[in-house]
Structure formats: structure tokens, C-alpha cells
Amino acid sequence: MKKKHLYISILVITVVGYLLVQWTQPKSIDWSPSYSGLAKKPYGCFITRNVLDDIFPDQPVLYRNKPIFKSRDTASFQNEIYINSSFSPDRYESEILLERARNGNNIFISAHTLDGPLADSLELKVTDLPIFSAPALNSKWDSLSLNFTHDSKSYKGQWCFPKMLGSSYFTDFDSSATTIMGSNGNGEVNFIKIERGTGTFYVHSVPHVFTNYFMRDYQKAKYASRVLSHLPVAQTVWDEYNKDGRMVNTSPLRYIVSHPYLKWAWITALIGLALFLTFRAKRRQRVIPVIEKPKNSTVEFTKTIGRLYHQNGDHKGIASKKIKYLLEHIREDLNLDTQNINDEFLEHLSQRSGADMETVKTLFNFIDRIQAKENISSDELWYLNKHIETFYQQSSR
Helix, strand or coil: CHHHHHHHHHHHHHHCCCCCCCHHHHCCCCCCCCCCCCCCCCCHHHHHHHHHHHHHHCCEEECCCCCHHHHCCCCCEEEEECCCCCCCCCCCHHHCCCCHHHCCCCCEEEECEEECHHHHHHCCCEECCCCCCCCCCCCCCEEEEEEECCHHHHHCCCCEEEEEHHHCCEEECCCCCCEEEECCCCCCCEEEEEECCCEEEEEEHHHHCHHHHHHHHHHHHHHHHHHCCCCCCEEEEECCCCCCCCCCCCCCHHHHCCCCHHHHHHHHHHHCCCCCCCCHHHCCCCCCCCCCCCCCCHHHHHHHHHHHHHHCCCCHHHHHHHHHCCCCCCCCHHHCCCCCCCHHHHHHHHHHHCCCCHHHHHHHHHHHHHHCCCCCHHHHHHHHHHHHHHHHHHHHH
16 A cells, blocks of 8 residues: 555656646747637737727627638628638638628638639639748848828838738739739739629738737737728628637647647656556456346337338338438538539539539439339338448548
């Protein structure tokens, strides 16, 4: 018993000593890009998120932490702000954004990289993403000025930022449908306005100006605020989902491993527990009698029902239930309406689930054949189950 206490004492002293050493060491600065409105590190957007109330006074500022296609309750005639190093919504989400703009929303996008269906629809191309690191020295040789191109007095002036981060610009856009709002010191366009219906897309190619590192400087913060002030004073939605550094915390263990000190304390505790179980986990009590595991009557009941359907030859009944369950899965988990099953539906299902288009078409063609018959054979039921299982396997890749 004394040896057991000795081992535990040594383990506790080791863990406490390690944590004290780690605690006294200076914390390194995280220069990785985040753009999260919750992140206080240099390339987070905590300050920008908190000054939106001043930019849009007397208007609610909402924070959305879910995909674009799930935010169907978005009202018309409001602002949506997307700031990240890249912004590449898929075809389905691009159609949603274009429809919102046509209905009166003002959509602000600031990203070094803008590609995919939305960029194609807006006819935009941007230069390559710059390399992120600690900002360069603020000398005239390492900086690049940003400015606005319209004549309003409140937007006159130049604001200097590190050249390696301020050099992104639009290499191609439709000049006939685009209004140029800003450029850099080299005359390269980095801020444009594109009208769609009763709404507008404001697209900006230098997102780092909204990060904490530059927003703490009053003059540089003025530039970021004036960029956002082009949006009308209205209800505003801040996107927190499409971020490089999206902060996700769904379990206590995820929280532990996200902090270096807690992570190493957890690893040390696991190593100590493994050593204790290896050398000291000997049986020191009387033998515990084996208790039989209770039977799972639910499984037996399910097998009985299945045999009953099979014996009665009701293959069509089983097939109908499997089809009904498949459609329920598509509605609930993939958020797709199964009222109209057409080519557009099949394309969206393939994109949303990750299953091959050929697999999806084969499955629903076979379902049409099954539903058109009053009775089906056991072979047809077997092939239906095979097609459904193939779809589920590809969806879970």
C-alpha cells in the first residue's frame, strides 16, 4: 500500500512540475490567418466584428455560424459580410447568394482568392494568395498604398499596408457591369461594386485590412471602416462559418486538445494511467460472478417481422419501406426537397452527398421501375437493396 502511494505521489509531482514549467514559459504569437470574429490573435477579426454596431448604428448585427444553404430564413434588404482568405461557394450556394442579391440584399465579400461558380457568374479573377507571416517592416520600400477611386471627400486619402499583403487585385472583370470603388498605389483595382437586381455585390480583394493587427491602428482602421461603410445602414449578418480559423468546440476533449498545456497534461495523465495499469493492476478482490447479458428482444422482434414479410412474399412492401427511409434520409440529413425528382434534383443530390452521378441516376431509375409495379421478385428486392447500400457507402466517404 505504501508503494502505491509513492507511485501516485511521484506522478502528481511530475505533472504539477511540468505544468509549472510550461506556464512560466512565454507564449508564442500565433500568426496563422483566421478571420474569425471570435479570434483575438493578430489575423483574427475580433475588433472588426465588435465595431459593426458603430458602422451600422441602431441596426441589429446577427452572427451566422452555419452553411449558406442552411440559412434560408435570411430576410431581404439586409447586408451580408463574408471575410476570409478565400471564398469559393459551390454551385448551389452561389445560386442562393445571387438570388438574395436579386431580391435586394447587399453582399460584401473580401477574399484574396475568389473562384468557383460565383466568381464565374460575376466574371471575376483575382491574383494568387499572398504568403502569410509576421508583417514586414513598415518602410516605404515594403508598403503599398490603398485608396478609393470615387470623388466623395470622406473617402479621400491613402492608407499604407505591407506590400506582401496588399498586392492582391482583380485581374479580370466585366467593366460594363462593374463600378470600380478602390485600387492600390500601382493603379490595380482591388474593390468593385456589381449590381444584381435590386441588390449589390461589393467585392474586395485585401481581407487582411480587417484583422486585429491593423484594426488596432486608428488610421488603418479608418480605411477598413470606410470600406464597410459603402454598405447601407441596415440589418447586417456577419458570417462566422466560412472561415480559415472557424472556432469549433463540440466536446470537452476538443477543448482540452486545443490548448497546449491542457493537451500535454492530458497526455501525461494517460501515460501515467497506462503505466499504473501495466505494473499495478492486479486482481485484489474475490472473483466476480459472470452475469449473462440480457437478450436484445428488439433484434429478435425485427428478425421476426422480416421473416413474416419474406414468408408472405411481400417484397413490394419491404421495397416501399426501404425507399421511404431513403427519401427521409435525403430530406433530413441532406436538406433536399424530394417532391420533384428530376435531373436538377439528381445533380444537387450527387453534389450534396458526394455520391457519383452515375450511382444516383441508376438508383432512382431502378426506384421508378419498382414503384411502377404492383409486385416485385426477390431478385428485384435484392438489386434495390444493393443500389441503396452503394449510395450510402459513397455518401459516407
